[in-house]
Amino acid sequence: MTRDRDERSDYQRIYAMVDSIPRGCVATYGQIAEEAGLPGHARQVGYAMRHLPEGTALPWHRVINAKGEISPRPGSGYPSQRRLLRAEGVRFDRRGRVDLKRFGWKPDF
DNA sequence: ATAATGACTTTCA
């Protein structure tokens, strides 16, 4: 995975950003990518998440797409993410969408 | 090396 000498490269930044998301908040892929210094790399953020091990301590469940919904990923983890977010105080509306206006994470730089 | 893929985003209809 090209992580032999570029350990603190893009992926590490992405992971750091995700890990910096406060509890009870959510951030979009594009937001993370942009704040991580990777404008337009929203997809790569998703790639990074997909490569995460199952036992990761990273709060990947706080990362959602621009629509405010959970991104449809393969396998089953959708209900898990929904449950985790709800356990943190994030409210979902009828359609299963999160109000980014209220729960959207504001990076402090 | 090129081609296909995807846990995205934005814009237009």
Place this chain on the structure above:
DNA sequence: TTGAAAGCCATTA
């Protein structure tokens, strides 16, 4: 409001 199309770029084959 929804949905389709194009743009985007690292990763995979």
